[in-house]
Amino acid sequence: MSYTLAISPLLAPILGDDAAARLFSAEADLEAMLRFEVALAEAQSRSGLVTAEAAKQIAIVAQGLSRNSADHAEAIARDAMVVPGLVAALKKAAGPSLEASIHLGSTSQDVIDTSLMLRAKQAISGIVERSKTIENLLSDLEKRFGALPLTARTRMQKALQVTVSNRLALWRIGNAAARTSLASLSFPLQFGGPVGTLEAFGPKGSALKRELALALGLDVLDHCWHTERSPILSIGNACAGVTTALGKIGIDVVLMAQNEFSEVKLQGGGTSSVMHHKQNPVKAEVLVTLARFNASQLSALHAAGVHEQERSGTAWTLEWMVLPQMIVAAAASARLTEELLRSIERFGP
């Protein structure tokens, strides 16, 4: 899962997140793939599988390779992924003497899955940070408005009088639960070779895997997870958890901002092309949108969960279309929540 859909320039300022989107750009993907190839050669040089000099040269050659996706288009159209073409380009640039030391005992899926995990780890870490900021902002709101009265509502009808503090608590436990899920994710190295058995390395495979994971800052699983996609599904589940938790903040704000309620006052707000009196709570609305978006994407991701035999082209490609979008949606949701909470000028009567 190394590719992604980037958000169009006309949606990105509201629905996207710059930092997350950058991680899922073509350039970042190619960069991470080459990082895998270089780290692989280095790890293998320590086991004596390739020479130290070869590993060094491969790193230098990789440095000079094009990160321009246009240079790979033809190969992608043929192979439905970039790796075979990228490895061929790396070998060609390195020359015949280094060829045998490149991508040794590995396979496209090792490169693609590992590149994904490297970048997913970084993106999720960014969302965790945002979630902590959100927690702090909720504490601030608690201090400023917590003691004020608020009408609790069930089934969209007035129920009992509570305080702003009670409503904020609902937001806080949702945000905290989502962050706990993010924090418990693991980001494993993928390294199994052509059919997941690391058969090129015999008994050395396990140690090599551990060393490679360490070099790349990734977790290690005892097994190859070519077809066991729970690490992918867990990331998707957690991202949906984020957009759901923050979607609740969004819908609550949208409802509180209704004119007759006026339980919240926001700074800024969206304008209308003709009704100049309006202040639309657009960030809160978009939080609801993103929650629904990720809920649906999750079905696509789980539909991609069954990988037949030793590698599924159909299922794997579907992951590529969906997971990066879910991560970016979660990142955007966290960014918007932060902005929304900062814009609250009044909460309660």
Add this chain to the structure above:
Amino acid sequence: MSYTLAISPLLAPILGDDAAARLFSAEADLEAMLRFEVALAEAQSRSGLVTAEAAKQIAIVAQGLSRNSADHAEAIARDAMVVPGLVAALKKAAGPSLEASIHLGSTSQDVIDTSLMLRAKQAISGIVERSKTIENLLSDLEKRFGALPLTARTRMQKALQVTVSNRLALWRIGNAAARTSLASLSFPLQFGGPVGTLEAFGPKGSALKRELALALGLDVLDHCWHTERSPILSIGNACAGVTTALGKIGIDVVLMAQNEFSEVKLQGGGTSSVMHHKQNPVKAEVLVTLARFNASQLSALHAAGVHEQERSGTAWTLEWMVLPQMIVAAAASARLTEELLRSIERFGP
């Protein structure tokens, strides 16, 4: 979430699971709801909120109440749930002197969510047991056939020669990962009162909650999760994890059973109404069906994840339509996998 969809008699023998379906019957739901009411009165009697005698009487009266859903139909049509009618019936049967001691400080959602958790816990425990049986059956297959050669296939094309053991390993890690997710689930008591604040009990609320959870064998969360549905979503995620993991076994068997492959021989198999030479691998097929079913249901469950304000009628009701189906699908998947693995007469050449 106290209600469920039951599988039709014409689907149940293949797509259902008796034990799980029983847990999500109307009777079992009413039983669990009344169990909550009785345990509540008992816990409150220990705090002196109701008398010990009242608690005892309530238990006796609850025993005699109708578990026949037809007796509750009118109330359900009015309230969109059974609880208000059930509590009214319980109070009526108990008489005026006990009324104030029934459902004291509680709310419909406490009853419904807790009833769900009581039964989900039991259903998931049954799936965990099946998963262990599956692990044992895979070990048996390993012993019988592990050393035989098998063609590894990637992107539906012959890749390299491996052994049956390698393929079995893919199945085992999937089944193990799914079981790990199931085993890490928590099944919390729901107890928050009308708007989630347990305001009827003041400082005594927290201890009462703990006592009630202990009596019912459920977990305790510090907060009320009326609107924080991650316990529900986690169960759905884990059930989808089960059907996905076992769906892989299904699709692999379907492909291995293709006539030209003949990499597996199954005892039994489905018959055709006209082509009497056929042996259809129907249990393996249904495993794939159930995986796809749960993948889609998961989007419905997450679409139900955002609960506005202090209680969402719309989102909550959607949970009721979806989660029991997902649990039963997971249970059926585990049952079918067990049967399928037992039916393997030959694996490999």
Add this chain to the structure above:
Amino acid sequence: MSYTLAISPLLAPILGDDAAARLFSAEADLEAMLRFEVALAEAQSRSGLVTAEAAKQIAIVAQGLSRNSADHAEAIARDAMVVPGLVAALKKAAGPSLEASIHLGSTSQDVIDTSLMLRAKQAISGIVERSKTIENLLSDLEKRFGALPLTARTRMQKALQVTVSNRLALWRIGNAAARTSLASLSFPLQFGGPVGTLEAFGPKGSALKRELALALGLDVLDHCWHTERSPILSIGNACAGVTTALGKIGIDVVLMAQNEFSEVKLQGGGTSSVMHHKQNPVKAEVLVTLARFNASQLSALHAAGVHEQERSGTAWTLEWMVLPQMIVAAAASARLTEELLRSIERFGP
């Protein structure tokens, strides 16, 4: 697609529809399947393929066959569908002399798909009737309240002053568009034989198909649609169209019924187990729930749209789990809308 999930007794009074649910009961399915077998023999008797006497006898024997699903459970568990067992039971009851005249040139899928179409046609026709009633009720509301002022709201904020008539118009066009889709559905006979080619009948096949369709009141397609499932998908699309259109009425009523808005007054309404002042707009809420439910189910139905080769066990079975639920949800939605509109006592200020 002959089986269904029936709604549990504890959900049915609010989320179900009696007439639709009855059509998707095991009994109705078995009845329709036997109707197909009887009509097949009759049509074939007119082409001289079976004797008139045989056709007559088959009708009598079919009459006496058990519609009790329990009698078929073992066969269903083996074959993942009821037809092979049902045909065997019919042949056995008819005796050796009639065996060759039963199910002649047909296949399980002909029986199952046709049974579905017979019942779907009837169910959809019921929803169309409800939709006309809804139109009439909307006209009544227009007469009673149309001229009153109402605040148009965009992005949940006050926009401009309009009239109740404008809001009702939005409801009317949605309901009308949904009905147009329902009315344009076709319900084709399925008749293709074992692999969709009607190869048992040679040049006579086409005429036989036409005659059989006429007898059963179904449409005729030139081709066999064993694997071309657009008739199924179109029904699902149209049912989602119904729940979406009526879901809009639901969400608008929920919002209008908010205490601060009070733009609508409903007779009845759901009660609370503890907050006796509340009048919950539960029917309106459930309309939103059903819209979301069908939106998600539609992805499952379309996931079942790709049928490999000449018959897909996996995809077909998934249809069975999903489509009947969608139809019943649409029927329930129409019923609830009718009830909701009838309960409106005031609309506007």
Add this chain to the structure above:
Amino acid sequence: MSYTLAISPLLAPILGDDAAARLFSAEADLEAMLRFEVALAEAQSRSGLVTAEAAKQIAIVAQGLSRNSADHAEAIARDAMVVPGLVAALKKAAGPSLEASIHLGSTSQDVIDTSLMLRAKQAISGIVERSKTIENLLSDLEKRFGALPLTARTRMQKALQVTVSNRLALWRIGNAAARTSLASLSFPLQFGGPVGTLEAFGPKGSALKRELALALGLDVLDHCWHTERSPILSIGNACAGVTTALGKIGIDVVLMAQNEFSEVKLQGGGTSSVMHHKQNPVKAEVLVTLARFNASQLSALHAAGVHEQERSGTAWTLEWMVLPQMIVAAAASARLTEELLRSIERFGP
């Protein structure tokens, strides 16, 4: 729905379609939006609402406006859509004397929905053309291979001997049904003003709408469809119909290309980074992927179908995230099918 997600450069060569993607670029969207504003002024000049000179000037000013999305980013972040900022920029560039003649009586949704329809119409027309090419290619295959024997397979097991012609017929009827759905789509102008009532124009509104639709080559609906999204849902349904129909070709080819079957021989095919003997049927695989992708997206699109009150920010924004992706996926599917069919060198034994 004026924005879109563009496919990343590393996916586009396989999963995208250049022509369709171009239609959903930021530039094409801005171009179409301005085309609406210009056509609006022109139509209004013929009704005397604005002067002919003003309309002419507006067209010239619009010509010079920036189509660079970066120039609109700040406004998008504020309003969650580009239109308020774009209209303001147009007015500013046009100067005070023209301001009142720009966007007169219209609203953001008119601009966005109309821009979408202009481009969707063109994209769908492109897919229809591809579908006709596919029909021709299937006829060619019929001529070359139709008479050859093929094993019909049901439930993944050998059923009966048929001919290649029979299998091709299944593909043909699917493709034809999908094209019929596409061809029956309507692409209506959106024109309702701030709350859908065209209240700025009184009795002239209807004629103005008709004239504007004619100028833009779009269909006319009697009503404003701000909240009645069946035109959007129908496009989504039809696009899912395309990917489903062509997904069947994909899965059949994948299965036929299995080494033991070898029922088809393809020219080209994807390469592996290490197993150089492999010829992966990647285009066929991707057809299955796209079918599953659109099946899931359809649930998101229908989840966006319920638009509350007079305009739903949350639901509308969700459409923007989903529909363009579905159209591009359908276009890509048609392109890949064409390429796949052209690559067939042998079909049958």
